[in-house]
Amino acid sequence: MDPQQQSAIQGAKVLMVGAGGIGCELLKTLALSGFHDIHIIDMDTIEVSNLNRQFLFRRSHVGQSKAKVARDAVLRFRPHINIRSYHANVKNPEFDVDFFKQFDVVLNGLDNLDARRHVNRLCLAADVPLVESGTTGFLGQVTVHVKGKTECYECQTKPTPKTYPVCTITSTPTKFVHCIVWAKDLLFAKLFGDKNQDNDLNVRAKKEASSSKETEDVFERAEDEDIEQYGRKIYDHVFGYNIEAALSNEETWKNRTRPRPIYSKEVLPESLTQKNGSTQNCSATDVDDSTVSAMPLLGLKNPQELWGLTQNSLVFIEALKLFFAKRKKEIGHLTFDKDDQLAVEFVTAAANIRAESFGIPLHSLFEAKGIAGNIVHAVATTNAIVAGLIVIEAIKVLKKDEDKYRMTYCLEHPSRKMLLMPVEPFEPNPSCYVCSKTPLVLEINTQKSKLRDLVDKIVKAKLGMNLPLIMHGASLLYEVGDDLDDIMVANYNANLEKFLSELPSPVINGSTLTVEDLQQELSCKINVKHREEFDEEKEPEGMVLSGWTQSPPTKGESASTSKNESDVDVTESSSGPEIASKKRRLSETEPKNHKRETENVEGEDDDYLMEIEDDDLTEIENPMTVSKKKKRVA
Amino acid sequence: MDGEELTEQETALYDRQIRVWGANAQRRLTKSHILVSGIKGTVAEFCKNIVLAGVGSVTLMDDSLVTEESLNANFLIPPDENAYKGKTVAEICCDSLKDFNPMVLVSVEKGDLSARSTEFFEKFDVVVIGYGSLATKKAVNEKCRKLSKRVAFYTVDCRDSCGEIFVDLQDYKYTKKKLEEKVECELNFPSFQEAVSVPWKPIPRRTAKLYFAMRVIEVFEENEGRKHGECSLLDLPTVLEIKKKLCEANSVSESHVPDSLLERLITGTIEFPPACAIVGGILAQEVIKAVSGKGEPLKNFFYYDAQDGKGVMEDISNSFTS
Ligand SMILES: [Zn+2]
Numbered sequence: 025m026d027p028q029q030q031s032a033i034q035g036a037k038v039l040m041v042g043a044g045g046i047g048c049e050l051l052k053t054l055a056l057s058g059f060h061d062i063h064i065i066d067m068d069t070i071e072v073s074n075l076n077r078q079f080l081f082r083r084s085h086v087g088q089s090k091a092k093v094a095r096d097a098v099l100r101f102r103p104h105i106n107i108r109s110y111h112a113n114v115k116n117p118e119f120d121v122d123f124f125k126q127f128d129v130v131l132n133g134l135d136n137l138d139a140r141r142h143v144n145r146l147c148l149a150a151d152v153p154l155v156e157s158g159t160t161g162f163l164g165q166v167t168v169h170v171k172g173k174t175e176c177y178e179c180q181t182k183p184t185p186k187t188y189p190v191c192t193i194t195s196t197p198t199k200f201v202h203c204i205v206w207a208k209d210l211l212f213a214k215l216f217g218d219k220n221q222d223n224d225l226n227v228r229a230k231k232e233a234s235s236s237k238e239t240e241d242v243f244e245r246a247e248d249e250d251i252e253q254y255g256r257k258i259y260d261h262v263f264g265y266n267i268e269a270a271l272s273n274e275e276t277w278k279n280r281t282r283p284r285p286i287y288s289k290e291v292l293p294e295s296l297t298q299k300n301g302s303t304q305n306c307s308a309t310d311v312d313d314s315t316v317s318a319m320p321l322l323g324l325k326n327p328q329e330l331w332g333l334t335q336n337s338l339v340f341i342e343a344l345k346l347f348f349a350k351r352k353k354e355i356g357h358l359t360f361d362k363d364d365q366l367a368v369e370f371v372t373a374a375a376n377i378r379a380e381s382f383g384i385p386l387h388s389l390f391e392a393k394g395i396a397g398n399i400v401h402a403v404a405t406t407n408a409i410v411a412g413l414i415v416i417e418a419i420k421v422l423k424k425d426e427d428k429y430r431m432t433y434c435l436e437h438p439s440r441k442m443l444l445m446p447v448e449p450f451e452p453n454p455s456c457y458v459c460s461k462t463p464l465v466l467e468i469n470t471q472k473s474k475l476r477d478l479v480d481k482i483v484k485a486k487l488g489m490n491l492p493l494i495m496h497g498a499s500l501l502y503e504v505g506d507d508l509d510d511i512m513v514a515n516y517n518a519n520l521e522k523f524l525s526e527l528p529s530p531v532i533n534g535s536t537l538t539v540e541d542l543q544q545e546l547s548c549k550i551n552v553k554h555r556e557e558f559d560e561e562k563e564p565e566g567m568v569l570s571g572w573t574q575s576p577p578t579k580g581e582s583a584s585t586s587k588n589e590s591d592v593d594v595t596e597s598s599s600g601p602e603i604a605s606k607k608r609r610l611s612e613t614e615p616k617n618h619k620r621e622t623e624n625v626e627g628e629d630d631d632y633l634m635e636i637e638d639d640d641l642t643e644i645e646n647p648m649t650v651s652k653k654k655k656r657v658a
Numbered sequence: 659m660d661g662e663e664l665t666e667q668e669t670a671l672y673d674r675q676i677r678v679w680g681a682n683a684q685r686r687l688t689k690s691h692i693l694v695s696g697i698k699g700t701v702a703e704f705c706k707n708i709v710l711a712g713v714g715s716v717t718l719m720d721d722s723l724v725t726e727e728s729l730n731a732n733f734l735i736p737p738d739e740n741a742y743k744g745k746t747v748a749e750i751c752c753d754s755l756k757d758f759n760p761m762v763l764v765s766v767e768k769g770d771l772s773a774r775s776t777e778f779f780e781k782f783d784v785v786v787i788g789y790g791s792l793a794t795k796k797a798v799n800e801k802c803r804k805l806s807k808r809v810a811f812y813t814v815d816c817r818d819s820c821g822e823i824f825v826d827l828q829d830y831k832y833t834k835k836k837l838e839e840k841v842e843c844e845l846n847f848p849s850f851q852e853a854v855s856v857p858w859k860p861i862p863r864r865t866a867k868l869y870f871a872m873r874v875i876e877v878f879e880e881n882e883g884r885k886h887g888e889c890s891l892l893d894l895p896t897v898l899e900i901k902k903k904l905c906e907a908n909s910v911s912e913s914h915v916p917d918s919l920l921e922r923l924i925t926g927t928i929e930f931p932p933a934c935a936i937v938g939g940i941l942a943q944e945v946i947k948a949v950s951g952k953g954e955p956l957k958n959f960f961y962y963d964a965q966d967g968k969g970v971m972e973d974i975s976n977s978f979t980s
Binding site for chain 1 (some may be wrong): 672673674676677678699703707730757758759930931932933934935939942954960966968971
């Protein structure tokens with residue numbers, strides 16, 4: 025190794041964000057490559073399903089901090105280097121710009137968009153280079169972001185979390201994922217979660233004022249009510265009565281297949297108790313929550329097996345019984361967790377029964393778990409390769425070898441003979457609201473939208489701000505922080521409920537708002553344009569943010585899109601139109617990654633969208649289009 | 659599907675990767691037996707990857723004793739002299755690998771790989787030779803080819819920040835999904851001997867220079883009786899002499915193999931850990947593909963060079979001449 029390289033490595037102070045799949049490999053490769061001073065942040069603890077690739081962890085470590093265990097493991101083969109671990113969220117205020125400034129380079133091995141954006145902003149504010157990475161299955165990518173030299177992580181718009189219109193979930197599911205969202209976010213939440221949360225589970229049967237009180241009571245279980253009877257009552261209500269109620273709304277079914285109501289007596293014997301008196305006979309003491317399971321009691325072993333309607337119905341009742349019999353204390357504050365076996369069983373069964381009702385193909389528990397938990401498809405090899413690529417880029421950054429910076433793509437099928445494809449990085453996008461100061465444009469109905477809508481749908485969801493502050497001229501409309509007094513908090517809360525045009529400093533057509541995040545040291549201007557109407561289907565949020573566009577396309581790009589089709593080796597299961605799309609996530613070619621919905625929605629309550637957790641989102645750009653847009657860094 | 663189902667424990671541990679390659683591929687993996695010889699950085703990475711992936715067994719061969727140099731890119735060896743004193747590299751690595759995944763049987767086989775009989779290789783589904791000599795690679799490949807069952811054969815070599823993988827799957831059938839259709843494909847691989855004897859002249863000029871450079875180094879080490887990586891800048895004149903002869907014999911100009919590349923390969927005797935991770939990762943991916951029968955395999959050489967960042971596949975067979 026050349027001496028210049030060696031001294032660059034030995035003198036470097038490196039921050040790693042994430043000690044998961046990529047993180048474990050990265051920490052090992054950094055240590056082997058001679059890095060002496062490594063800090064690592066990760067808020068997660070170790071789980072069994074990590075062990076197949078996060079090789080620094082053992083079964084005995086399950087439940088412990090990833091950052092700490094990774095540190096200890098690497099110190100065993102490189103005892104004399106300095107590794108500092110933080111079991112914390114990178115978005116915590118202690119990791120501020122000054123914290124970031126102490127590092128020579130930041131290396132990301134993250135699994136979610138939100139944290140990636142946050143780190144990108146802090147790196148820009150602290151002027152520290154960032155090497156970013158992501159993997160899905162055999163696909164991976166590593167990119168370099170150096171302020172003023174290459175594009176920042178947000179120079180190109182990133183896909184926002186997948187959302188589905190509420191109406192699709194509550195009344196007109198057409199895909200299995202809709203049934204999963206219903207089972208997880210509505211039914212599971214209603215039965216086992218916080219009772220005070222708003223919930224759209226009940227179909228509003230045409231203005232029948234009478235039923236609202238009754239239906240609420242269905243979900244309440246009387247102290248002495250037999251659990252199985254209660255379970256059957258829920259079953260009949262959500263799969264029978266609710267479907268009938270929805271069917272009565274003729275308008276909805278004009279162009280759709282009508283669902284079939286399902287009642288428990290049609291699929292299950294009169295009483296299940298004699299057949300398997302499990303719950304009553306088992307002693308309810310000394311059970312570990314995470315191991316309670318309905319499957320063994322029903323003789324079901326293989327999670328990849330497809331259950332029929334009867335089996336799903338049995339699992340539904342049995343899982344519900346087990347929650348009440350063995351996990352009663354948790355009821356009222358449970359949230360769905362993909363590692364909670366009983367919750368996965370219940371959600372799988374409920375989603376399948378609903379799917380049956382709507383004529384949607386059923387899925388195995390294994391598949392349902394993947395969809396419900398948004399599980400990343402991950403293998404050790406890709407993570408190891410990507411970690412190696414990160415270290416190579418990090419060394420170039422430390423040596424300030426600007427001409428040699430590359431974005432590298434790992435491909436599953438070789439393209440122009442390449443399995444690892446380096447591409448020159450892009451220049452910063454001059455209209456990026458994050459790394460340049462270009463104002464954004466917001467079209468909104470200023471008389472009908474509240475400040476709260478702006479904060480939730482734009483400032484938090486779209487701009488990814490953590491601790492926002494909103495100003496109109498010199499007037500402060502909203503801020504978040506620990507140091508606010510009660511009067512200010514009350515003021516801001518009152519503002520949240522006001523329409524934009526009725527704020528103390530009215531926000532109307534032509535107004536310019538300044539939105540800041542003090543932690544991220546990001547500030548941007550939003551020019552407000554009043555608009556009366558929004559298309560419910562295409563603009564369901566009732567407002568449109570624009571102004572930060574993708575990098576201007578270079579000559580010939582649009583012409584090349586159709587040619588791409590023959591260039592790209594067709595990955596397993598990908599389909600034509602997706603390949604032709606200009607810029608996309610490669611992961612979308614996998615059928616299990618449900619795509620964003622664009623389907624038509626009818627009905628009256630589509631005015632807001634339901635969000636799906638997207639913890640494991642990994643964006644991978646299409647290397648073919650990227651390579652065609654190749655631009656030299658000035 | 660053949661064989662028993664995966665156990666509950668296996669399904670839980672391998673959950674994420676089953677979502678990538680499916681349960682059938684995982685079943686085939688858990689029944690595969692892999693022989694690995696020559697354990698330095700890249701091979702250590704490879705071993706880690708296949709043990710994590712959950713192959714049936716891994717048999718390690720490397721009787722060399724642990725030295726300072728072997729610690730370099732090999733994270734399977736703890737740097738504690740008391741722990742590794744008197745033990746072979748294979749023995750130490752075996753202990754570390756067992757720990758990664760208790761469901762994989764990891765063992766050590768002593769002795770010289772090239773002295774093994776043809777029957778010895780029958781126990782394995784995959785044979786990987788790391789940093790082998792030209793003679794060993796040829797001999798073991800021929801033995802594998804004599805067996806009635808197909809043994810997938812791989813060699814891997816890393817020098818400086820460059821790596822080479824060679825693959826021989828003989829006559830290999832696999833399924834490829836094209837859109838929704840499953841297509842049966844067949845590939846015919848040349849043996850190592852055949853692949854390295856392909857005349858240079860008809861090989862396309864855009865072919866990775868590393869292919870030619872590695873052949874020169876191979877011949878140099880063979881002629882001089884050197885072990886892998888036993889060379890320095892002092893050997894450059896001899897290496898260039900060999901290059902000249904090979905280029906003449908193949909009727910190509912000497913610019914075919916850049917001197918600077920040869921110099922890098924003989925002086926960069928210490929492995930570059932990021933390159934090890936990359937080449938070891940690609941090799942493991944290929945072995946997983948071959949064992950599971952899923953996906954298009956690499957045919958028949960792979961080159962990585964950290965200097966240009968490219969990882970390329972080269973098909974070197976007699977198809978150029980025909
Ligand atoms: Zn930017």
